[in-house]
Amino acid sequence: MVGSSVARRAAAADGRRVEKVDEHEWWNTIGQLREGSQQELVVKKNFGRDGQNTLADIAQRHGLYFNAYNKGKTLVFSKVPLPDYRADLDERHGSSQNEIKMSNETERRVENLLSRAQSNNNASASTSTVSMRQSLPSTSTSIAESTTYVDKQKLSFQLRDMQRSKKMMPSARSMQSFREKLPAFKAREEFLKAVAANQVLVISGETGCGKTTQLPQFILEEEIDNLRGADCSIICTQPRRISAISVAARVGSERGEELGETVGYQIRLESKRSTQTRLLFCTTGVLLRKLVQEPDLVGVSHLLVDEIHERGMSEDFLIIILRDLLPRRPDLRLVLMSATINAELFSKYFGDAPIMHIPGFTFPVAELFLEDILEKTQYKIKSERDNFQGNSRKKRLASVKNDPLADIFEDVDISKEYGNYSITTRQSLEAWSVTELDLSLVEGTIEYICRHEGEGAILVFLTGWDEISKLLDKIKGNNLLGNSNKFLVLPLHGSMPTVNQREIFDRAPANMRKIVLATNIAESSITIDDVVYVIDCGKAKETSYDALNKLACLLPSWISKASAHQRRGRAGRVQPGVCYRLYPEVIHAAMPQFQLPEILRTPLQELCLTIKSLQLGAVASFLAKSLQPPDPLSVKNAIELLKTIGALDDLEELTYLDIYVHYHWIQTLERCCSLDPSSSAWILH
Numbered sequence: 001m002v003g004s005s006v007a008r009r010a011a012a013a014d015g016r017r018v019e020k021v022d023e024h025e026w027w028n029t030i031g032q033l034r035e036g037s038q039q040e041l042v043v044k045k046n047f048g049r050d051g052q053n054t055l056a057d058i059a060q061r062h063g064l065y066f067n068a069y070n071k072g073k074t075l076v077f078s079k080v081p082l083p084d085y086r087a088d089l090d091e092r093h094g095s096s097q098n099e100i101k102m103s104n105e106t107e108r109r110v111e112n113l114l115s116r117a118q119s120n121n122n123a124s125a126s127t128s129t130v131s132m133r134q135s136l137p138s139t140s141t142s143i144a145e146s147t148t149y150v151d152k153q154k155l156s157f158q159l160r161d162m163q164r165s166k167k168m169m170p171s172a173r174s175m176q177s178f179r180e181k182l183p184a185f186k187a188r189e190e191f192l193k194a195v196a197a198n199q200v201l202v203i204s205g206e207t208g209c210g211k212t213t214q215l216p217q218f219i220l221e222e223e224i225d226n227l228r229g230a231d232c233s234i235i236c237t238q239p240r241r242i243s244a245i246s247v248a249a250r251v252g253s254e255r256g257e258e259l260g261e262t263v264g265y266q267i268r269l270e271s272k273r274s275t276q277t278r279l280l281f282c283t284t285g286v287l288l289r290k291l292v293q294e295p296d297l298v299g300v301s302h303l304l305v306d307e308i309h310e311r312g313m314s315e316d317f318l319i320i321i322l323r324d325l326l327p328r329r330p331d332l333r334l335v336l337m338s339a340t341i342n343a344e345l346f347s348k349y350f351g352d353a354p355i356m357h358i359p360g361f362t363f364p365v366a367e368l369f370l371e372d373i374l375e376k377t378q379y380k381i382k383s384e385r386d387n388f389q390g391n392s393r394k395k396r397l398a399s400v401k402n403d404p405l406a407d408i409f410e411d412v413d414i415s416k417e418y419g420n421y422s423i424t425t426r427q428s429l430e431a432w433s434v435t436e437l438d439l440s441l442v443e444g445t446i447e448y449i450c451r452h453e454g455e456g457a458i459l460v461f462l463t464g465w466d467e468i469s470k471l472l473d474k475i476k477g478n479n480l481l482g483n484s485n486k487f488l489v490l491p492l493h494g495s496m497p498t499v500n501q502r503e504i505f506d507r508a509p510a511n512m513r514k515i516v517l518a519t520n521i522a523e524s525s526i527t528i529d530d531v532v533y534v535i536d537c538g539k540a541k542e543t544s545y546d547a548l549n550k551l552a553c554l555l556p557s558w559i560s561k562a563s564a565h566q567r568r569g570r571a572g573r574v575q576p577g578v579c580y581r582l583y584p585e586v587i588h589a590a591m592p593q594f595q596l597p598e599i600l601r602t603p604l605q606e607l608c609l610t611i612k613s614l615q616l617g618a619v620a621s622f623l624a625k626s627l628q629p630p631d632p633l634s635v636k637n638a639i640e641l642l643k644t645i646g647a648l649d650d651l652e653e654l655t656y657l658d659i660y661v662h663y664h665w666i667q668t669l670e671r672c673c674s675l676d677p678s679s680s681a682w683i684l685h
């Protein structure tokens, strides 16, 4: 066997005699390694420094990695980046391999190839230069293989040339100089080294550092530059559709490309990608579904999970699946991207994966709290229902159940704490309702900005469609803001078609001010480049469970400090900005650092049904592997209940034939009528 002869020859090396590199032979051998299933090829031969350089060059041209160990006596070609030191190859440990280890299949193919190359060489002994590509094998299977191989090589070269030429274009050059100013750029080399050296890397990046737009792009550029473009496939997940699309568009334009060339996106029922696409932004849900069909993510070389700190249900499910997948895919690189909070938690979960911190960059964003806004705008809070004269603040607040922030505000002595503020402001603070958003106050704040502040779009964070549509009506009826020639008012809600969602990124026509009324979907990852003012109502709708009444509810709740920070961060991304917080500073100070993970907020029965509908296996064992597992006894009880009501059978499988109809009905019933699965199932029956 020729493969064995390579091994024998390699094993025969005594480390003193310097062998000559037969470039032709090694080109083919390394080409076969690249095409086969073997991950690496270990060669014990001394080719001297020049020989090593030639081999390193061959490996690089094949898009593989090369390293020399034991003072150049042990050479390794690999499909994955190689560390500087390998204990398994260290002669002093007596554990190094004496032979090149190849699978039978690779050995057979290498043998075939070498014998063919040898006979080719003999036949053309008089021809001094044989093109390496011409010398590829010619049996029908081998032709197919080599065509794929040649095609891939060709594509890698094409991608590299295209990248180089696009970089030279004037628009790309100005983008490049902008990119170089982002903090992520300074961390580029360190980041790429860390990705190469570690299977899992946790990035803790502050707002605006460039983690979303730059880090996946660095990997893409590096892979293409090193002629690994054809083989690289980078996926970057985003928690929401709008960020998947807008970030893909931004990265594409930074590269001077049309969306869908090397950078694309995929969301449910919509995608923009091509055979050239090497960096794909998709929602976490899309990736979860892909994983169900393709558990090993074959073909994916790098996976970046963005905004992991948000701890949505899909992100938490995803990392459980990925931790199981990593040992099966040692060549897969996983980068978890988080805001600064919680990076250690993720690192620990992935066996103390290294953490890299990238400082943020935003233009200065001034922050005004309710008291400052009231003082500035002279707005008087005096709602009919909550008139403080007839109903004291303490009395009203005492009736607010389960709201620790309301309790904190209840304890504030307004006249003492806000002694420096005007009497009108203090009276308004007395009248301010912790529970209900005063939409007239939002309207008043928008009007104040439009009358007194400079140019720039306004982004308003509200809790849901109900508030958005009521505010839209108010704005229509407002003397100033209702002028549609001067103000472009755009709603932004998760249920809107993406084509409408995308309008928020368009610049308003000259002399018009854009006002975006959004839910928390605009909170992270997106840049609306003309936003200068952010108005934050401080709340977002979240699923919670009323255990006493057994009701699942989607209610406005106070956001966390992390969310508040992200909201503020939507201003100041390309110019200085102002953030108007429509709640007192004491409430902001008392907000939790970050939100409770969705899997700990979601009613367990709903969680179990979601796990089943996503086909993620046995519920209890799946949830036990999560970052912060729910109480096992409660999980067991939830499964029992689902079996009792007939939603799951004895084998814990979803029952009815049309599982989805059933499941979505349950969800809809829960959402619309605040019913738990048992009541919903009863109605369905």
Ligand SMILES: Nc1ncnc2c1ncn2[C@@H]1O[C@H](COP(=O)(O)OP(=O)(O)OP(=O)(O)O)[C@@H](O)[C@H]1O
Binding pocket: 182, 205, 206, 207, 208, 209, 210, 211, 212, 213, 214, 250, 361, 524, 525, 526, 527, 528, 529, 569, 573, 574
């Ligand atoms: N569409 C865009 N138009 C103009 N500038 C943009 C756009 N997208 C990104 N940028 C610029 O690139 C910077 C980095 O954006 P990126 O989305 O990568 O930040 P990030 O670190 O992920 O922050 P965050 O977590 O707050 O979203 C922004 O602050 C902004 O200056």
